[in-house]
Structures are given as C-alpha cells and as structure tokens.
Amino acid sequence: MADPVAASIDVATQQMIQRSHELGIETAFDRAVTMKPCNIGAQGICCKNCSMGPCRLPLPKGGIEGEDTRKGICGATPNTIAARNFIRMIADGWGGSMLATDLQDVLFGTPYPVVSEANLGVMKEDMVNIVIHGHEPVLSEMIVAVVQTQEMQNYVTSKGAKGIQLSGQ
Numbered sequence: 789m790a791d792p793v794a795a796s797i798d799v800a801t802q803q804m805i806q807r808s809h810e811l812g813i814e815t816a817f818d819r820a821v822t823m824k825p826c827n828i829g830a831q832g833i834c835c836k837n838c839s840m841g842p843c844r845l846p847l848p849k850g851g852i853e854g855e856d857t858r859k860g861i862c863g864a865t866p867n868t869i870a871a872r873n874f875i876r877m878i879a880d881g882w883g884g885s886m887l888a889t890d891l892q893d894v895l896f897g898t899p900y901p902v903v904s905e906a907n908l909g910v911m912k913e914d915m916v917n918i919v920i921h922g923h924e925p926v927l928s929e930m931i932v933a934v935v936q937t938q939e940m941q942n943y944v945t946s947k948g949a950k951g952i953q954l955s956g957q
C-alpha cells in the first residue's frame with residue numbers, strides 16, 4: 789500500500805489515496821510501490837534496435853575492473869546503447885507530439901488559454917462523474933457529444949443524479 793504523503797505532495801491526492809485504502813481499492817499509487825523496475829532497462833542498456841537483439845548488457849554485481857568489454861551483437865557498447873535509447877525516446881516523443889498537435893489543430897482549431905477548475909474537487913457528489921485520462925482529444929470530443937444527448941441526460945436523472953460531470957486531463 790502506498791504511503792499517501794510519500795506518494796504525492798498534493799493534499800487532495802493524499803486524501804484520495806487514504807480513502808481508497810479505507811475502501812480497499814487498489815490504485816496506481818499502490819501498484820507503483822510493488823512494481824519492480826527491470827534492472828537492465830533502468831540502466832538503459834537493453835537494446836531492441838534490430839532483429840538480432842534484444843541485446844542486454846547488465847552491469848555485473850561486482851562492477852567492472854579494467855576495460856569494459858561488453859558489446860551487443862553488432863558491437864554497440866553500453867554507452868552507445870544508452871545514448872541511442874535516450875535519443876530515440878526524445879525523437880519519438882517529439883515527433884509523435886508534433887504530429888498529434890498539428891492534426892488536432894486541424895480538427896479542433898488552434899488552442900487558446902481558458903480559465904478552469906482543477907484537482908479532485910471538480911467532482912460533484914450529486915452528479916455522475918466521468919474522469920477522462922489521456923491525450924486523445926477525439927475521444928473527449930465524442931464523450932462530450934454523447935453526454936449532452938437527451939437520452940443520456942434522461943438516463944442519469946432516472947437514476948437520481950442531477951446530470952453528468954465531465955473532467956479529466
């Protein structure tokens with residue numbers, strides 16, 4: 789179980805973690821405590837660059853004395869593999885986000901700043917709360933369209949809710 793204070797500096801999140809523990813609900817914060825990262829991946833020395841790999845070059849427990857002779861099948865050294873992994877992560881993230889940004893601007897127009905509310909307090913006790921997580925605005929747009937239909941409004945009010953509260957990040 790995650791320690792709420794150690795898991796987040798945000799007070800609302802700490803309260804949410806505490807409450808989830810009281811209700812016996814596991815969250816990502818709890819799973820993060822038990823998740824053991826791959827030791828080789830954490831060192832950045834696992835290469836899946838080509839079909840001859842994956843090549844994994846773990847650092848020996850006692851370290852390396854003298855020359856480091858570790859190499860992938862192609863001859864890539866640990867430093868080369870770590871550097872390539874790092875550059876690839878940056879390039880993939882940048883390229884993917886630039887393409888997504890351009891397409892989204894075409895679909896939804898150029899974004900502009902708006903005043904809004906943030907954090908868990910946006911959820912309403914008497915509404916059906918839907919929290920959308922992700923970076924896919926098409927999905928958000930579709931959910932906004934669906935929750936505004938008369939059918940959905942009638943359905944939630946028939947269950948005793950005042951409406952649907954959409955939030956997310």
Ligand code: SF4
Nearest residue numbers: 835838841843860862
């Ligand atoms: S270290 Fe070389 S051979 Fe191994 S997967 Fe990477 S590119 Fe391929």
